[in-house]
Amino acid sequence: MNEFNGKTAVVTGAASGIGFELAKVFAEQGMNVVLADIEQGKLDAAVESVKSIGAHAIGVLTDVGSGESVAALCQATIDRFGSVQVLCNNAGVYTGGHIWEQTEDDYEWLIRVNQWGIIHGLRNFVPQMIAQGDECHIVNTSSMASMCTLPFAGIYHMTKHAALALSECLFHELAMVAPQINVSCLCPELVDTGIATSARNRPANLAEENITDMQTMSMTAITDATAESLSPRVLADRVLQAIKDNLFYILPPSGNPWRDTADTRLEDIRLLRNPTFAPPAI
Ligand SMILES: NC(=O)c1ccc[n+]([C@@H]2O[C@H](COP(=O)([O-])OP(=O)(O)OC[C@H]3O[C@@H](n4cnc5c(N)ncnc54)[C@H](O)[C@@H]3O)[C@@H](O)[C@H]2O)c1
DSSP: OOOOTTOEEEEETTTSHHHHHHHHHHHHTTOEEEEEESOHHHHHHHHHHHHTTTOOEEEEEOOTTOHHHHHHHHHHHHHHHSOOSEEEEOOOOOOOBOTTTSOHHHHHHHIIIIIIHHHHHHHHHHHHHHHHOSOEEEEEEOOGGGSOOOTTBHHHHHHHHHHHHHHHHHHHHHHHHOTTEEEEEEOOOOBSSSGGGGGGGOOGGGOOOOOOHHHHHHHHHHHHHHHTSBOHHHHHHHHHHHHHHTOSEEOOOTTOHHHHHHHHHHHHHHTTOOOOOOOOOO
């Protein structure tokens, strides 16, 4: 897709981090922007900021883990702008710790946001895009965590592997039945966002945590690592370029240590070698 002016983009998780930068990048292209997030105060501020670029923008309070909520987001988009050409299923959350010590609520929360969030986005917006018949682009945010497996973040890795797998399947299906709809999967390395404080949006009914030494260590590690990492603007620019170039895999550039870690895992599988512990040298 190369024509953006006057078209409409929907971004989930748009109140903060990568999603907020995506909303701004689309606004700079002259698109109408629908910002969806579960955090009302930050969402309102993000909408004002996007409007100040000169774009038509609305904020829709959305829980991507709820099918009803995402259906309402889709309806609000059509009511306000009539159609939708870009969808970024971007909202996501993180927690870490030993696989066997994390609670059922930990699993439920990450699966709801990181997997069901994308599923609800696709089930609601793809039929709308197919019915429109025009050129569209869907970007699902996964992670480099989808391309490797590291200890102490098992639930996150599991949900991000699922996001990548579903995106690849979607790519094949749309290529067969609606080739005017393109697909990308965003797999960022570490980015300086609010991801380490994801628990700020943890729903009360999934509140049970087991604060173990390993969970504390994992959360400290992600806090430190993201604080010294890339600006989310870099990721938003990468996404825009990938939409223009119709690239599926949006990865860090070759030579990035996360690419080496991913390559090692692929090589393990290819050679039937047991998993190598090869964290990125960052
Ligand atoms: N920051 C990183 O290092 C990194 C690396 C790889 C992938 N990612 C992925 O990038 C995406 C964006 O995260 P970020 O790093 O910008 O973090 P962030 O916390 O800054 O932004 C995530 C946004 O999602 C929103 N959100 C959380 N739960 C929600 C729900 N149920 N419904 C709607 N919105 C919800 C939050 O309010 C927040 O605004 C996530 O999918 C994350 O997994 C981040």
